[in-house]
Amino acid sequence: xxxxxxxxxCGKPLKEGARFCSFCxxxxxxxxxxxxxxxRDTEAMTPADTQQNAEAKNAEAKPAKMPRKKHGxxxxxxxxxxxxxxxxxxxxxxxxxxxxxxxxAQQAYDDAHALVSVGLSxxxxxxxxxATRIPLHVTGTDLDGNGVDTVAYVGVQDSLSLQQGTYExxxxxxxxxxxxxxxxxxxxxxxxxxxxxASSWDASTNSLSSGSTDADAxxxxxxxxSDTSSDSSAATITFEVPDAxxxxxxxxxxxxxxxxxxxxxNGKAETLSAAATKKRDDAVAAAKAAAQKAxxxxxxxxxxxxxxxxxxxxxxxxxxxxxxxxSNSSYxxxxxxxxxxxxxxxxxxxxTRCDGDSMDAGDNISCVAGISGGTPNELxxxxxxxxxxxxxxxxxxxxxxxSGGASAGGDDYYTITSSGAHKYATVQWDRTDVKNDLTxxxxxxxxxxxxxxxxxAFRDQxxxxxxxxxxxxxxxxxxxxx
Numbered sequence: 111x112x113x114x115x116x117x118x119x120c121g122k123p124l125k126e127g128a129r130f131c132s133f134c135x136x137x138x139x140x141x142x143x144x145x146x147x148x149x150r151d152t153e154a155m156t157p158a159d160t161q162q163n164a165e166a167k168n169a170e171a172k173p174a175k176m177p178r179k180k181h182g183x184x185x186x187x188x189x190x191x192x193x194x195x196x197x198x199x200x201x202x203x204x205x206x207x208x209x210x211x212x213x214x215a216q217q218a219y220d221d222a223h224a225l226v227s228v229g230l231s232x233x234x235x236x237x238x239x240x241a242t243r244i245p246l247h248v249t250g251t252d253l254d255g256n257g258v259d260t261v262a263y264v265g266v267q268d269s270l271s272l273q274q275g276t277y278e279x280x281x282x283x284x285x286x287x288x289x290x291x292x293x294x295x296x297x298x299x300x301x302x303x304x305x306x307x308a309s310s311w312d313a314s315t316n317s318l319s320s321g322s323t324d325a326d327a328x329x330x331x332x333x334x335x336s337d338t339s340s341d342s343s344a345a346t347i348t349f350e351v352p353d354a355x356x357x358x359x360x361x362x363x364x365x366x367x368x369x370x371x372x373x374x375x376n377g378k379a380e381t382l383s384a385a386a387t388k389k390r391d392d393a394v395a396a397a398k399a400a401a402q403k404a405x406x407x408x409x410x411x412x413x414x415x416x417x418x419x420x421x422x423x424x425x426x427x428x429x430x431x432x433x434x435x436x437s438n439s440s441y442x443x444x445x446x447x448x449x450x451x452x453x454x455x456x457x458x459x460x461x462t463r464c465d466g467d468s469m470d471a472g473d474n475i476s477c478v479a480g481i482s483g484g485t486p487n488e489l490x491x492x493x494x495x496x497x498x499x500x501x502x503x504x505x506x507x508x509x510x511x512x513s514g515g516a517s518a519g520g521d522d523y524y525t526i527t528s529s530g531a532h533k534y535a536t537v538q539w540d541r542t543d544v545k546n547d548l549t550x551x552x553x554x555x556x557x558x559x560x561x562x563x564x565x566x567a568f569r570d571q572x573x574x575x576x577x578x579x580x581x582x583x584x585x586x587x588x589x590x591x592x
Contacts, residue, residue: 225271231346232266240288242369250277251308274305283364290385293349300345354393417590420460448584474499480528503576517541
């Protein structure tokens with residue numbers, strides 16, 4: 111049986127074979143180099159002696175040794191500090207990673223939503239930077255599905271800045287050139303698909319989805335979607351220069367209104383719209399003058415052609431008046447001719463006027479000729495007698511007034527057609543009664559009821575029903591055959 115051992119630190123008995131004191135935790139092997147063996151003087155020591163020796167030894171050792179409880183606390187603090195440091199490092203690493211992800215997401219969003227330079231092919235003859243800018247109406251949907259409806263102002267060398275999406279572009283109206291030119295242009299929409307097209311941004315994945323990439327003339331490739339320097343040709347708009355005389359007030363007003371809304375107009379709308387109005391008005395005046403000249407030339411050619419159809423009658427009348435003048439030198443008669451479509455059938459009649467007769471009756475004429483069956487003929491006899499005249503009414507009725515001397519005379523009324531003169535009524539007067547009174551009578555040809563007695567007022571009223579066409583209404587010529 112082994113002997114009882116005691117802790118040299120606190121003096122408490124040790125368990126058999128124990129390395130540490132169960133009371134104070136002291137490592138007894140520090141004091142017993144040969145653990146398990148009994149010191150030589152232990153046998154002679156009593157428990158009290160052992161206790162005293164242990165206390166004395168412990169007292170001597172206190173200044174040089176740290177209590178076990180404080181040593182454990184230091185270790186715990188160090189461990190806690192290490193854990194805290196490790197936790198802080200993990201947090202900041204996680205935070206940096208999250209910030210990196212957010213930065214990448216924002217960059218992807220910004221790249222996808224960057225404006226793209228969409229090239230335009232604009233054909234506008236004589237357009238310069240001194241003109242008002244071209245107003246383009248842009249409608250459509252961007253990559254987020256938002257509707258777009260705006261007016262952009264560009265020059266022929268400019269481009270449109272658009273987000274990815276699907277759009278239609280059409281000119282609002284014409285710009286106004288420095289010289290006042292107003293264009294015409296089709297307002298049919300020109301389709302444009304930029305990048306991935308409309309509604310192509312997927313917010314849940316923060317990326318572009320496989321949107322529409324229609325391969326048409328109005329598409330801009332997706333590879334250029336985030337490149338604001340891209341200038342792909344995406345739309346062709348053609349302006350044409352019309353005849354300035356065809357430009358309307360409404361076209362000028364529309365162009366002026368659109369130009370005035372351009373933030374960079376700087377007064378061009380007002381100045382150039384005035385130039386456009388003047389250009390149009392000058393063109394209208396020139397066109398009118400040209401049209402009148404052309405019409406006059408055409409009328410002259412047509413007139414000459416008609417006179418040529420009456421050449422045989424004109425020549426015959428010339429010969430007749432020359433013969434009359436030669437036989438009676440008291441008069442120097444001359445002839446004038448004019449054309450007038452009396453019956454409105456599209457074939458003008460030839461009107462002859464004899465000047466210089468001593469018994470000239472004012473607005474009288476000498477003959478009416480027409481063309482029937484392609485052959486010219488005198489519808490009433492050619493008269494240059496001093497006591498017989500024709501008066502052509504504005505209504506186409508011909509009145510022949512003649513005198514049989516101092517005692518008798520009368521008015522015969524005719525309707526004129528290309529086939530001849532047709533008498534339909536007569537008003538006559540005479541002084542053949544025993545009282546030598548002037549009496550009037552009236553008869554309608556073809557009625558068979560003979561003459562009715564009338565008075566001078568009746569004669570005057572009948573004449574007034576068919577007012578004479580003034581000589582000034584005719585386009586007279588003395589050289590109809592040129």
